Amino acid sequence: MSINLDKLQERLTPIAAKIGNQRFLVALRDSFIATMPVIMTGSIALLINAFLVDLPAQFGFTSITNAFQWLVDINGLIFQGSIPIVSLLFIYSLGVNVAKLYKVDTTSSGLVALASFVISIGNKAIQVIKFENSQNLKELFDGVSNAVVSGDQVTLTINNVLSGSSINARGYFTAILIGFLASIIFCKTMKRNWVIKLPDSVPPAIVKPFMSIIPGFLAMYSVGILTYVFDILTGELFIDWVYKVLQTPLLSLSQSFFAVVLIVFLNKLFWFFGLHGGNILAPVMEGVFGVAMLANLEAYQAGEAIPYLWNSGSFGAFVWFDGLALLLAILWQSQNKHYREVAKLGMAPVLFNIGEPVNYGLPVVLNPLLFIPYIIGPCLMASVAYLATVLGLVTPVTQNVTWVMPPILYGFFATAFDWKSIVLSIVCLVICTLVYVPFVKMADRTVGDYNI
Known part of the structure; x- marks a missing residue:
């Protein structure tokens, strides 16, 4: 088995290294991570409101909500300044991180990327309103130039506004495409030295913005021309096309059983060979499952149907505490002194989802008996x-919980206090523990009191 693992490592390590070191994927990963302070603050505000509104409502304690209505309102304002504008936060961060690759002015690059994204989403908002009674709708909206009546629904077009539905999670994929396009044009122009040059006596604080004028001009006009031509040729905004053709199908694919299990398999396979599976898969995790997480957050806040059954938070709620199962199996069945000592020392970090001490101290990494x-x-x-989520036995994850939340509590908070998530987390923990038990016993018989 060790020979086969060696061959697998030889083939897998170079691939993982290329993925992990690809500079644009690194910039994409870092851009997702950079938004976390704002996203987590908005998520905590939403979670507190769930404590104050949804949880008391389950038991009829509306007096709690009334008493803390002031805090509920404050949290609503904080949420409004975080997740609903996540695409704006992300694209600025992407512009900054791409500029770091080219070693040019990061602030200007971030601003140009942000402005280019606003250009690409157009200057109109479209709202579709459905009516239960469609009688006299045409007469009611007769003479309203920005309204189109079709059956039982009315489509309203409002010009010269920034559409809120374009700057939330719905605009993520467009932000990725436009962010790379605008910032790369900006950076390459800067590197070619197509800039306005000022005398050396001018302070650097003034020189940098002036040097960015021509690169910013070329980047923003490129996006503007692209947006205009695309609208003329297709009759729809670029962001709507991206959402329909790219984002929606990819998010739909992420909801399949195969996609979920494949992500888990690859994450653990990379980790087994000592490669950080989370970092390597971050572009996929955040770019697809992370977008689903944000969409669920927004739907939960708005009181709408939850659009996605599985998202990035679902992995943390029900899967990523498998290290705890290993330690429980060791403490329950292992007689190996080294294993038991590492399990005792590693229990505290593992309870907060920090698995490196066990992965490298037991070790799990490159341990053929635990593969x-x-x-x-x-x-x-x-x-x-x-399966439990698809069957409706547990509520889909709707809360973005910090990754150091202890297992079982993680699922309870992430599902907005669905008690059935506690049962599901325990069931998952028991299953994984039972899977480890025979291999832990095998390690006892194979290595005795010595480390592998």
Whole structure:
């Protein structure tokens, strides 16, 4: 088995290294991470409101909500300044991180990327309103130039406004495309030295903005021409096309059982060979499952139907605490002194989802005896949790919980206090623990009191 693992490592490590070191993927990953302070603040505000509104409502304690209505309103304002504008936050960060790759002015690059994104989403908002009674709708909206009546619905077009539906999670994929396009044009123009040059006596604080004028001009006009031509040729905004053709299909694919289990499998496979699976898969996790998480957050805040059954928070709620299962199996069945000592020392970090001490101290990394359960256990956890969510046995994850939240509590908070998530988390933990038990016993018989 060790020979096969060596061959697999030889093939896998270069691929993972290329993915992890690809500079544009690194910039994309860092841009997602950079938005976390604002996103987590908005998520905490929403979670507090769930404590004050939704949880008391389940037990009829409306007096709690009334008493803390002031805090509910403040949290609503904080939420409004975070997740609903996530595309604006992200694209500025992307412009900054691309500029870091080219070693040019980061602030100007971020601003140009942000302005280019606003250009690409157009200057009109479209609102579709459905009516239960469609009688006299045409007469009611007769003479309203920006209204189109079709059956039982009216489509309103409002010009010269920034559409709120374009700057939230719906605009993520457009932000990625436009962000790379605008910032790369800006950076390459800067590197070619197509800039306005000022005398050396001019202060640097003035020189930098002036040097960015021509690159910013070319980047923004490129996006503006693209947006205009695309609208003329297709009759729809670029952001609407991207959402329909790219974002919606990819998000739909992410909701399949195969996609969920594949992500878990790859994450654990990379980790087994000592490669940070989370970092390597970050562009996929945040670019697809992360977008689904934000869409669920917005739907929950608006009181609408939850659009996605599985998102990035679902992995944390029901899968990524598999390290706890390993330690429980060791403390329950192992007689290996080294294993038991590492399990005792590693229990505290693992309870806060910090698995590196166990992964490298036991070790799990490159340990052929633990390869099978390390892969199979989390995949089974994901399978059970996915099935339970699809069958409606547990509420989909709607809250973005900090990654250091202890297991079981993570699922409870992430599902907005669905008690059934506690049961599901325990079931997943038990399943993974039972998967580890025979291999832990095998390690006892194979290595005795010595480390592998």
